[in-house]
Amino acid sequence: MDNLLDVIKSRRSIRSYQDKDVPDDMLNLVLEAVQWSPSWANTQCWEVVVVKEAAVKQKLQETMGKGNPATKAIVTAPIVLTLCGKLKGSGYYNGQVTTKFGDWFLFDLGIATQSLCLMAHSLGLGTVIVGLFDQDKAKDVLQVPEGYEVAVMIPLGYAAKEGSPPKRREIGEFSHKDKF
């Protein structure tokens, strides 16, 4: 890799995967990227269920509504990484919520997700972040214990088809000087 910005700008959401396994050492590098992500007071609330079994992927697919453009990817990608968060850690201090936003697990999982997706892309692997599904049903499928939530499912594999980048807001549209 030459340049981080190139990696960030050339990452795409991949919804079509080759029937080709991901080597274990690559999977490990992707998980290492999660491991070294920053988090609220280093709480590291992430848990990752690495799904390879076809029957489990099938059940995860059933938690998605029809029309989700990533529905097929959940069963065709060789791996689905499901990111779970431990509750009442991130955003808390001594068991008490510290900000108006309550639990910060979604923020920390967002950080970890970007580490994961960029790392995968730098290894030549595709991902797509899937947040639109029935998280409670997915909890049952993955036997996630109380005190944790499933947030996103991320198919991981070799892209069969690259996408084109969606339009972006200009920097001048979303940045402000000293006040909003």
Add this chain to the structure above:
Amino acid sequence: MDNLLDVIKSRRSIRSYQDKDVPDDMLNLVLEAVQWSPSWANTQCWEVVVVKEAAVKQKLQETMGKGNPATKAIVTAPIVLTLCGKLKGSGYYNGQVTTKFGDWFLFDLGIATQSLCLMAHSLGLGTVIVGLFDQDKAKDVLQVPEGYEVAVMIPLGYAAKEGSPPKRREIGEFSHKDKF
């Protein structure tokens, strides 16, 4: 940069900054990293207030409790990037919440935050993610309109002192096969 994993692993939370300006072209690259982050259905809910004025940084510092280890960084770093999110976009479809987690702006801002911090680090700049402050007071300081929230403040500048990495959970501790 040789390797993305090196960038991810060598990033530290920087709480001590040199009295040295950040060139505009570097700031722009950092904002470009935000621009190219993925988001829920490409909603790109982020807004970034780039704070350079000392008086504004001073007022932002007053929104933090005593004892926050980043309190000094807010006024000594040449720039404080405050990340705001537009509500009722991310996680919504046709104005309706789509998952049990309601608004996903914190997740998307987490993604953008990691892009920002990694990009800064790859340019030789330090950052620290500050979430523990009175977000409503910061909204007033920055004149953030209704419908938006301030989530985090991120000092940006040249590190005066590097930190050591906090301990990480092992991959085997947070990863699971096919079920939690």
